Amino acid sequence: MIDRACISINNRCNLSCIYCHFRSQEKLEYLHDKDMNVYKILDNIKLHIDKLNIQGFKLGFVGNGEPVLDFDALKGYIVYISDYLYNGKIKAYTITNGTLVTKDHLEFFRNYNVDVGFSIDGIPEIHNKWRCNTHNIVIRAINDYHLINGCYPSMNCTVGADVLAHYEETIDFFVPFDSKITFSRMIGENGITLSEFHQFIDKAKLRLKVRTGGYDCTMYGGKCGAGINNIFYANGCVYLCGNCVDLPPIAEYDTELDAIKPDIPFFDRTNCYKELYKNTAIKR
Ligand code: SF4
Ligand code: SF4
Numbered sequence: 001m002i003d004r005a006c007i008s009i010n011n012r013c014n015l016s017c018i019y020c021h022f023r024s025q026e027k028l029e030y031l032h033d034k035d036m037n038v039y040k041i042l043d044n045i046k047l048h049i050d051k052l053n054i055q056g057f058k059l060g061f062v063g064n065g066e067p068v069l070d071f072d073a074l075k076g077y078i079v080y081i082s083d084y085l086y087n088g089k090i091k092a093y094t095i096t097n098g099t100l101v102t103k104d105h106l107e108f109f110r111n112y113n114v115d116v117g118f119s120i121d122g123i124p125e126i127h128n129k130w131r132c133n134t135h136n137i138v139i140r141a142i143n144d145y146h147l148i149n150g151c152y153p154s155m156n157c158t159v160g161a162d163v164l165a166h167y168e169e170t171i172d173f174f175v176p177f178d179s180k181i182t183f184s185r186m187i188g189e190n191g192i193t194l195s196e197f198h199q200f201i202d203k204a205k206l207r208l209k210v211r212t213g214g215y216d217c218t219m220y221g222g223k224c225g226a227g228i229n230n231i232f233y234a235n236g237c238v239y240l241c242g243n244c245v246d247l248p249p250i251a252e253y254d255t256e257l258d259a260i261k262p263d264i265p266f267f268d269r270t271n272c273y274k275e276l277y278k279n280t281a282i283k284r
């Protein structure tokens with residue numbers, strides 16, 4: 001049963017982080033601004049929730065770009081599902097690079113029970129190298145979040161070779177916030193191996209609240225959840241996950257959720273389906 005979805009409301013970003021896999025040539029040719037009526041997607045999600053009486057459908061406004069760049073559109077979508085947000089049938093979140101988000105935005109998200117996560121790669125020396133010298137700006141936004149919500153937000157940190165080389169400083173950086181941290185493995189040409197990533201996660205777990213999850217994604221330290229209960233909307237189509245936008249879509253965006261039945265073969269879920277597919281170990 002699908003009880004999680006992410007919607008990429010845009011394919012654009014105001015930054016150009018060095019490791020951004022959405023900006024890689026491999027992905028760029030697949031990312032097009034095709035017509036996608038997000039309100040139709042939200043109608044289908046609400047229908048699905050009501051039909052199956054789902055409580056806490058997890059909905060991420062996250063994807064191939066910076067959601068706050070299209071804040072007015074995002075605001076419209078959130079208001080449209082506000083009754084489901086207030087009664088807890090939908091648990092919504094977004095993740096921002098923290099460079100455009102204002103106190104007014106943060107107050108809006110709080111008022112509608114939408115969680116906001118911030119991407120920050122730990123210490124300034126590493127974050128600034130990979131994420132366009134934005135550490136100060138992101139910290140300012142995180143402090144604004146604290147002022148408005150009385151606690152620090154969840155944070156997302158990409159783990160590459162620099163973080164591995166400075167793992168203690170990276171972990172020290174996150175300790176004072178006492179919030180949930182999602183580490184994701186850097187992939188692509190600057191990527192690290194799964195085993196290096198797991199070794200880091202094991203150390204981080206000793207001192208931080210690390211989000212890993214079960215059948216979710218190997219990039220976050222869990223197992224591959226492709227095709228189980230989670231779908232990703234982008235470019236007018238539905239995909240297995242955000243990293244699979246260069247694989248064949250599994251449905252058109254306006255398909256009712258009941259009718260979305262990913263047909264993927266059995267595989268060892270400690271591996272990434274996408275990597276197996278690309279390495280031709282799996283063919284659909
Ligand atoms: S903020 Fe995110 S989407 Fe934007 S360039 Fe950086 S990694 Fe890519
Ligand atoms: S296919 Fe790869 S990127 Fe997608 S959910 Fe599975 S592990 Fe994550």
